[in-house]
Amino acid sequence: MLTSALDAEKIESKQEERTANVHRLDSLNLLIFTTLLVVVVLTIWVFKRRNFRYIHETCLALIYGFIIGAILRHTSTTNTKSSVLKMNDTTFPKNPVPNWVSFEDQNMSAIYLYAFQGPYQKDTVHLEEQKAMFNSEIFFNIILPPIIFHAGYSMKRKNFFRNLGAILMFALVGTTIACLSTGIMVYGSVRAFSSLRSFFSFTDSLYFGAIISATDPVTVLAIFSDLHVDVDLYAIIFGESILNDAVCIVLANSIEKYVAGAILDQFDRALMLKSLGNFFVVFLGSFGIGSGMGCLTALMTKFTYIRDFPLLETTLFVLMSYSTFLASEAAGLTGIVAVLFCGIFQAHYTYNNLSTESKQRTRDLFELFNFLAENFIFIYIGITLFTFPSQKWDIRFIILSIMAIALARTLCIVLLSFILNLARKNPISWQWQMMLIFSGLRGAFAFALAIRNVSTHARSLMYTTTSVIVIITVIFNGTLVAPVMKLLKIRTNVREEAEPTPSIHRYRMMENNNNNRDRRTSDEVALLSNDEIDDDTTITIDARHDSSKYSKDERKQESKTWLLKKWSHFDKIFMKPLLTHSSPPLTATLPVCLLPITKLLTTKEQRTLHRNDNFSPNITSSIISSDDSILNNHQGVPTLELIDIDNVDSYSQSNTLINTDKNGDVTARFTASSSSSSSAAQIL
Amino acid sequence: MLTSALDAEKIESKQEERTANVHRLDSLNLLIFTTLLVVVVLTIWVFKRRNFRYIHETCLALIYGFIIGAILRHTSTTNTKSSVLKMNDTTFPKNPVPNWVSFEDQNMSAIYLYAFQGPYQKDTVHLEEQKAMFNSEIFFNIILPPIIFHAGYSMKRKNFFRNLGAILMFALVGTTIACLSTGIMVYGSVRAFSSLRSFFSFTDSLYFGAIISATDPVTVLAIFSDLHVDVDLYAIIFGESILNDAVCIVLANSIEKYVAGAILDQFDRALMLKSLGNFFVVFLGSFGIGSGMGCLTALMTKFTYIRDFPLLETTLFVLMSYSTFLASEAAGLTGIVAVLFCGIFQAHYTYNNLSTESKQRTRDLFELFNFLAENFIFIYIGITLFTFPSQKWDIRFIILSIMAIALARTLCIVLLSFILNLARKNPISWQWQMMLIFSGLRGAFAFALAIRNVSTHARSLMYTTTSVIVIITVIFNGTLVAPVMKLLKIRTNVREEAEPTPSIHRYRMMENNNNNRDRRTSDEVALLSNDEIDDDTTITIDARHDSSKYSKDERKQESKTWLLKKWSHFDKIFMKPLLTHSSPPLTATLPVCLLPITKLLTTKEQRTLHRNDNFSPNITSSIISSDDSILNNHQGVPTLELIDIDNVDSYSQSNTLINTDKNGDVTARFTASSSSSSSAAQIL
DSSP states (O other): OOOHHHHHHHHHHHHHHHHHHHHHHHHHHHHHHHHHHHHHHHHHHHHHHTOOOOOOOHHOOOOOHHHHHHHHHHHOOOOOOOOOEEEOOGGOOOOOOOOOEEEEEEETTTEEEEEEEEEEEEOOGGGGGOOOOOOHHHIIIIIIHHHHHHHHHHHHHHHHHTTTHHHHHIIIHHHHHHHHHHHHHHHHHHOOHHHHHOOOOOHHHHHHHHHTOOSSSHHHHHHHHEEEEEOHHHHHHHHHHHHHHHHHHHHHHHHHHHHHHHOSSSSSHHHHHHHHHHHHHHHHHHHHHHHHHHHHHHHHHHHHHGGGGGHHHHHHHHHHHHHHHHHHHHSSHHHHHHHHHHHHHHHIIIHSSSSSHHHHHHHHHHHHHHHHHHHHHHHHHHHHHHHOOOOOHHHHHHHHHHHHHHHHHHHHHHHHHHHHHHEEEESOOOHHHHHHTTTTTTTTHHHHHTTTOSSSSSHHHHHHHHHHHHHHHHHHHHHHHHHHHHTOOOOOOOOOOOSSSSHHHHHHHHHOOOOOOOOHTTTTTTTHHHHHHHHHHHHHHHHHHHHHHHHHHHHHHHOOOOOOOOHHHHIIIIHHHHHOOOOSSSHHHHOGGGEEEEEEEEOOOHHHHHHHHHHHHOOHHHHHHHHHHHHHHOOOSTTHHHHHHHHHHHHHHHHHHHHHHHHSSSSGTTTTTHHHHHHHTTTO | OHHHHHHHHHHHHHHHHHHHHHHHHHHHHHHHHHHHHHHHHHHHHHHTTTTSSSOHHHHHHHHHHHHHHHHHHHOOOOSSOOOOEEHHHHHGOOOOOOOOEEEEEEETEEEEEEEEEEETTTTTTOOGGOOSSSSSHHHIIHHHHHHHHHHHTTTTHHHHHHTTTHHHHHIIIIHHHHHHHHHHHHHHTTTTOHHHHHHHHHHHHHHHHHTOBBBBSSSHHHHHHHTTTTTHHHHHHHHHHHHHHHHHHHHHHHHHEEEEEEOOSSSHHHHHHHHHHHHHHHHHHHHHHHHHHHHHHHHHHHOOOGSSSHHHHHHHHHHHHHHHHHHHHHHSSSHHHHHHHHHHHHIIIIHHEEEEEEHHHHHHHHHHHHHHHHHHHHHHHHHHHHHHHHOOOHHHHHHHHHHHHHHHHHHHHHHHHHHHHHSSSSSOOHHHHHHHTTTBBOOHHHHHHTOOOOHHHHHHHHHHHHHHHHHHHHHHHHHHHHHHHHHHHHOOOOOOOOOOOOHHHHHHHHHHHHHHHHHHHHOTTTTHHHHHHHHHHHHHHHHHHHHHHHHHHHHHHHHOHHHHHHHHHHIIIIIHHHHHOSSSSSHHHOGGGHHHHHHOOOOHHHHHHHHHHHHHHOOHHHHHHSSHHHHHTSSSSSTTTHHHHHHHHHHHHHHHHHHHOOOSGGGGGGTTTTTHHHHHHHHO
16 A cells, blocks of 8 residues: 555656656747747847848748757757667557557556657657657647738738739639649659659659648738838739638648548549549638638627727637637638638728727737747748758759749749730739749748648658748848849839728838827937938828829729629628628618618617718718728827828729719719718728 | 558558648637637626626636536547557566657558657546647646736736735745645545545645645636725735745645655655755745846837837737746746746836837737636636546545635634734734635636646546636635625725826726717717716726825835835836836936946936936926826827826825935935926835
């Protein structure tokens, strides 16, 4: 009895010790990342102060990670040599492979439990180094969703939808072409090397094509945003790279499913069709969940008046957005696509229902998450290049792959631009095409797809190659984007059009103004000279922007496609009135026979607003309704002059619309009030 | 060669499948939690709308978790029966237990790797249920730090420091007494049951005493805050419960270390002294890291002007706070203590250096994190009661433990209150003592300590018992706090004194005012009647508070201890001028011989402010310096009348100080300006 208690104590303290060790190691690892993030933040600050724009923050994070990884690699003398019990396979059942192995200890009346970690290739893995510093589950469940959601939430939807045709073409068709052509090229060249040929099958090549075709939206776009590049080019590159990721993950999954189905290295047409079907089901399903959850959140925030409690409101918003991702993943679809469209819908509908405080909070929150997650990933990519155990270097394969992806990207951009230019009013110039090719750098997403599975030779090779390609393209293309743009004479310093949404850039600018104003009162002008010059230029651009308004609106009208017009109309008469507190309510936009239902779906605010619109059709009331977010952006008095500029904008815009629109679609309900057209102009 | 490729493909797709399954399960689990959180948020909203205050949100979360846990328990038919390979222990080396077990497969040239999961008692564990839904690592590294940091960051420091004597007495001495007496009582009663006696040693009893003595700051305090209970009582209960947790974790670690040292169940005086020494080293070390990192952040934000970029500033703030936790854990100290004091220092110093936007952002962010983390934990406690595999029920033990903790708490509160009352000017009345006893409910922290290690019989029993005690006390005590308070005639509806810090409650109130004002413009009064009545009452209390100012200040002066006065002085002449932009700079407060150094540490703002103070000693300039945060709280124009009230407060306060202070300590540098005394009054 006493010995049993003693044994128990022994087990207990051993377990305690083990837990403590694991915990300390985890803390230390996290501390390394946190410290690196602090260093990145400080470096960015120094760069911003010195107006040094050539190296982007993600590039910085990558380089720091790289350095620390190299140091860790060469200093870590694995003192705590972990003990491995090697068993022969005579007793090992292969079908199915057991999830647990347990050793019963008769004396200590305990069970020692071992969990399955996965199969490893004999010559790639060094068991001693197998410290799982980070697993892909955390990456996919925690780090990635906020980045993608933020992209959707802060997206300039107006420009995005205006170029939807080109974006979908590049993202859907282009990525598929890139995936296939990269796969074929890689497979073709792999045949030449006997050392690779043995384990690199055609499906492996295709899979590699899928993961390496995911271009990165982070780095280039941050630079584009800094340079104020032409909005249409910006929209195309942004839209392509963001949808691209979604397409690649679905492609990769389809190929995996195909492989799982057809273990043999032969073509099977039925299976391939099934994979293709799977592709569309997954894509549309994810879109459905994403937009559905977005609409649900909008309905919740519209009808519950939860906005009286901003904390609860923000929490609800965050939770609903995150559960979109989870629901989609749990249903076997892709959370990335779902969360992207959820972000777009949240920005388009829910955002308008939020309280002033929650608008601010959600924007700030996702901006912060995005920043942290982005830099974390790039630090991680840098560190793992040296420290990850399942590396498999093959310099020929890396060179081949780089050539293949460059060729594939050139091919599909040139080909698709040619097709698009047949229909586009403002064709994609060769400079833009060059820029599209050049900005196709690989980033976090390709890396994440590659690290998910490194169980075989082929996969380890893919992982190492992807890491190297990510690092090369981020450093090389990321740094050279600005000079190349100058070389191609692509115009920069273009101000985006006003957008009644969580446009972070605009908000930041105003924040700076506020800060500077505070500063001037405390005689701190000297230290801030750089920033002030910056601000002044943006403000003057903003003012000039007003005069070039006409031509832009015309161009906008022209490029609106039929589908887009239909959707815009539907959005105005049904979606917006249903999901937000916007001005012409459902009672006014839908047929009278539906009145009992539409009355139920109309809030007091809407009725009041609508009544005001009808009785006194003046500009101010419409500004309260549609420019709500812009007004709220200002947070008080200091930026009054910006409000004025916006008002002029939306006013002239609405006039232009009435003048140029001959289609009748948009003017369907113009009897309501002349000012309601300004809210229509704000829709896209 | 072909077969090898085929094998590789097989491994690959099997691993793929496994990853996908794990991922889907993870997503589903997280989705359950997220959905429950959404339901909790919506229920809270309904309760707030209906002004239903009797059930607190944590209690709600617990009950929901409980229900879902029960449903999951009875519906989940473990379809995917995980396969376990049972090995005999003949080949198993016990010293050391290997970390990995590998099976080499000759045909497939692969290694199947298994990782050590821990020893389990034969009869408690059901391997099939061993889905690690959540591990304590995540809890300790991710969920807990924001809660504790938030507690420190939003703490009412003035009241806290005023009652520091009582708080430290209850937290340090009281908790140790409670731990020992609970342990002894439990051990004594366990002796009576032969079934328990065999495996429940004295050190187990002590360990149980340590984990079950951690009282919960969350539930009771939220209720106290809603009821506006007397500030001193509030401060004592808050301070005790928050430091309590820290003491308990250190105690538990010390006992563990002791156990690890003395495997035999015998007393060893040297080891015990060592454990005691360990206790103080850990406590002071953690305090040092926490306050050090807080000061470092203050210095960084003071001298870098990173506040021109609010996003970077907020990120830096968050990262530094989090790395405090990690650094402390990595050093083998307790991150909880470190992060608590880091929070206090950040609020006291760094907060004053932040930009208006970052002040807002950090407050919002940690409020949200805290809310999510809190509710997540309580949902988790509820769910695991039914679904966690290592449960060991013993109803006698549970009843015994409840009696023991009730007795132990009564003992130490009554005893220590008696001792404290010998020295206190305003003694702790018996009503307060009753309230202190009654509000000692157990929560997230006790649960977290218990779930860390369930490797033995004794630990499993502790875990189950702790879960049950947490659930009972949260539901029972949490719900009855308000009625008991009424019964004891403890005065409620007392407004706290103005505090120049991130006092979230105050801020929320103003936010409500803002909202209501916005609302009134859109004729939405009818729906909000409840809230408005609430707000009006608080505002009138705020106004009354002004008239009762004198007596309060006097009381405050009296209760200031010698140590506190010394610290307050040091804070005013050295810490504040060094770490923030506050008004009398180091050049004025430190001896002239240090001028070269102090000049370097003084910012332009400080020099300007100081010059203004000297040349025109008017009230307004001092308000800008010391009441900076209050001004910033207001975010513009709408709450001007509140600013006025605060100004009157600080003015009358400063006068009182000058009149009543005869000690000479605080008046040391009054030559600087008469108004600087108002900032001295704000320090604590």
